[in-house]
Amino acid sequence: MRLDHQRHHSEDEVVDVVVVGTGAGGAPLLATLARRGLSVVALEAGANTDPEQYTPDEVEAPGDINWMDERISGGSTPTAFGPNNSGTGVGGSTLHWGAFTPRPNQHDIRLRTDSGQGEDWPIDHAELTRWIEQAEHDVGVAGPAHYPWDPERRYRMGPPPRNASSDMMIRGAAAVGITATDAPVGLTTEDRHQEHHGLRQACVSCGSCHQGCRNGAKVSMDTTYLPAAVAFGAEIRAEAFVHGIELDARGRVEAVVYRQDGRDHRQRCRTLVLAAGGIETPRLLLHTGIANSSGQVGRNFTAHGATQVWATFDESMRSYRGYPSSIITEDFVRPTDADFAGGYLIQSLGVQPLTLATSLVRGGGLRGAALVRALQDYPRMAGVGINAECLPYDDNRLVLADEVDANGVPKARVTFSPGSNEEAITRHAVRTMTAIVEAAGGTDVRVLDRTAHTVGTARMGTDAGNSVVDAAGRSWDVPNLWVVDNSVFPSSLIANPALTIMALSLRTADRLIRDDASADREQAATAVA
């Protein structure tokens, strides 16, 4: 995005707010604060990219927009990082995200009340929905005229065209009595003039959302909130890796230290907001040793169950064409026959070839002639996949490894093992998905296990003893330190996280400006009561 005309702040200036990260957590807040006249500087570890130069090539694209610095992944089911779930660059993970934008429903944020497991969110659902609607309005979200599971809901743009996988899921779901329709998606399906950015072209069904959108159709922060932020005076510093946080004698943040162009810089600030995502936010907090009196930083790492079921069809499907996940069903948000807490969403799937090859090896365990045959079946394959609740577990956690990265900061080591609840959801979902693809005429059904997203690790709550931040995103320990990204999620939700992160970002910006901790905490206590 254009940064050449942006306002510049000196490092000696005490800016009102420094925001670490420019993705879905940082960008909406940055725009809100700038619009309200605060002096704000965003520090982004990744580069400022030119969308025109993105490539659909799956080998090269990750180097542009994914976080490729090494992380260490353990546990019984190590979650894959890199292109699977981790972004970088001005715009953060919204550069590579899939733009699937279901809303969190009221069951999701009342998980503990409903099921006795997991955690409740300390936020009222109606209030969260208002922020969601604001975010949808700001960035442009497309969806069906009638949303079966929430008839009041309206989308301003029609859905993107369906591809062969979409038609397959609609057909299969109908045959087994499941309601399915066009999914809410963060795409502009018609030419849209985005305030302070310019023209975002209508989606052309190129299919390369995960490799970076070249024409501005997909919602990403560098074509929406960030240009607005810059227009109102925010400064974005790219390739600026934050590794230090300095506190004054009263225990308040007074500056951040970051590496840029091979040397350390120090930016003074009145308030610090961490929006670096579910891995980098806790890593920074653990590295600097602050805001962790609860001992909760890094704990409760959750990754959505994202198991896929693929089948082979008689016809050529070539589901790499078109928006990859255009169909949704919310029929399994809380299945009546559930033997688990939570539920799952199902979406249709398009896939690029290297991603499929990776899944066939890792999740499908294929090798040799069976692997080659499966890859040769690629053009006739179509599938469906889930986004499933994952309960927070204390010992699924992120810690600092013994080895350091190029900046001398310890690498993140993440341990993740799904529990019996996750396994029960997956069993149920595989049954459902298998029924759909078989009813649609698919044979040679393949189940590919995988997980997606990085959630938890700095959770919000109403008790300073077992959460890192309060319901507004304010640190319990350091009064001028805030966190807003997927790390604050107390439970994973079954909705894909980015839209909710944007909503929380708008909400935290509102609370930060109001600056009334006791009011925020009273409101949260009411919400969970």
Place this chain on the structure above:
Amino acid sequence: MPTTVFCLHALGSSSEEFVGLRSRLAGTLDLVGIDLPGFGTSTAATGTTVEEMVVLVERAIGRSGATDWALIGHSMGGKVASVVASRTVDGSNGLFGLRAVVLLAASPLSPEPMDEERRQTMLDWASDGEIGPDEADAFVDANTASRLDPEPHAIAVHDVERAVPQAWTDWLVRGSREDWSTVFPPNPVPALVLAGAEDGDLGPEAQRTLNLPHWTAGEFDAVPDAAHLLPWEQPDAVADRIRDFWHRRVDHGPLVPAETARVIASPRVSARTRGILAVRALPDAPDREPRALTREQLDTLRAVARVVVPQPGDRHLDLALRVDDQLADELGDGWRPDGLPTDVEAYRAGLDALRSEAAQGDEHLAGVLDAVTAGEYTPTTGPLDGSQLRAWLEDASVDLAKQWMAHPATMAAVDYDGFANGGDGLRKQGFLLLGAGEREAWEPTGAGR
């Protein structure tokens, strides 16, 4: 069908100079000469600068419809060939399918070393508006180790005489002096750099120091009893070297089908993506020393690759060598399994642990790999335990499978053309027809599956 080789001649020459090579290489390669502007039968009207020559050549290649081609560049034509090759592998000229380059006593991308007195003499020849017969004769003799036979001599002299003085002068005054050496990065296309053992300013030393370093997959040889006019002087020796180079270094590995190559060359593909695919389509170097692994480890990885990704057909990629490159360039996937050392260390340890198993044949190795994945195998040597070996094997299998899928010939084989979803225009093309069984007019007809 033999690969088309576009041949770019020297100053004062024409496509006539490749007649001998053409007949000698027929059946292996199909040589097609292009007369550069102002030489042979080409008019100078299209412009005689290096860039204008490059564009003329690129248009000729594009018009030919070739999807599988190589370049030969002699002297002045070598500089033009080098620029065309660079603009092909970076995707910018809209061509695809370049497999190799042969340079004959080539003028380098940097300013050509040329004795100033000789330059002035040649300029003087053209200053009166025509190059006379004596001057042409002197030029040919000065550039050959011994006098050519009468017939080739007469043709070579005739080519000099019919050169348009402006083209001749433009090269001597400007083209030969232009420095293109910093415009492009080193070129990975397999290149054969030949020198005439008795050439002067562009002899073996100049070829080794000025041309060879530009070609990261280049090899050098000197042709005995030849000065500068290699194709005229030693057509047998030159043809033999090209034929050997072609069979040994270039003509193996999968070929990108013509339909797919045409799509990659089309405006539906961005220059960047075209360049990425151009480099990836280049043939592996069969004898290349590994960069990250040892010879033994590479051979073990080749055995693992045969078991994990048994490639169909008889033209295979060297997947192990490609993974070795990936390791040497430290191109990881953003994470590694807990308990494993760094990627390259894990590869070395895993391959050492499997070396003796691989030595017992692929069938035996396949059983071992199954046991590793099942958690039923305990390595007898090295630092990895069974579970570490299993984690590494999964990583390595992903790497090998991705290397195979990423090749444009494999993409064509699995009916994938999703790279052709947007060029560099103001609007991206994307896809209009998305349904099952639907296919757009531009799409390859598919693998018939």
